[in-house]
Amino acid sequence: MTFPRAGGLLLLPLLFAGLFLALPAEAQFWRHRELSGPPADVVPVQLEEVRIDEKLGAPLPLDTVLTDWRGRSFTLRQAFDGKRPVILSLVYYDCPMLCGLILTGMAKSMRQNGLALGKDFEAVTLSFDPAERPALAAERRRGYLQSLGLSDEGEDWPFLVGTAEATKKVADAVGFSYRYDAATGEWAHMAAIFVLTPEGAVSRYLYGIEFPPKDLRLSLVEAARGRVGTSLDRFLLTCYRYDPAARKYEPYAFGIVRAGALLTLLSLAALIGGLFWRERRGARTREGRGGLSGAGPLRRTS
8 A cells, every 4th residue: 555645745744743842851851960960060068178278387286185006195296306397197097098098109108208207207197087996097007117118116107096176176277178978978088198397387288199209308308497308408499399289399490590500609619719729839839949949059068
């Protein structure tokens, strides 16, 4: 059976009308899906309080009483001797991923930067989860000290726990904000470590989970105002400055020019000093020769 040509032509408008009527429903469905999710440029409400507000130069509350990995009372002041800078990390020990990456990167950089833990600098790790206990802190401490080739029998790199009030006081001092997510049972926080002066003031923020050994070393030398490290480290600090945008130490144009001018001045001084020394030596030689030639022959006396 065949349809007349005219009948086939009449079916085409009906098909197009059906497609046209179906399109708004499908389009409305996708618009509904788009509106149901948050916009890409809007920070979720649960993360609005998770941030770091830099407080360079701010003092830490050194009288804060915490608990160390042995279950003993530990005052934050015990980690500062007024001579060595301190690296502070704020984590929680039962973290499934991020905190472990931070501590692993920190330990790796401590191992490779050329300065010695306990001799040139100290490190302190504090859990901001008030539910965690010293036994877990001791377990984590043992593992990271072993990664440095060190025994956990000493006092270096204390791993601490504390009350919610005590740990928040320390975190607030360095501008570190975190939030507990009840839905996942985890803590939301940023990835960073804090370099502190020997007196307990904030000197530098190092962000991420990888900390280049050069950056960590220079930040420690800077925090100690040259009391640790070598003369070369102190010289490098005249050529490098910490770039907050790049979040690392970058060559400093004015410092390089100043260092070049100083080297040029020293070279000129050495050159002038060498020429002056040669001139005086030559004059003495000529005077000695002149004295010998003017003395004349010695006469024998009877």
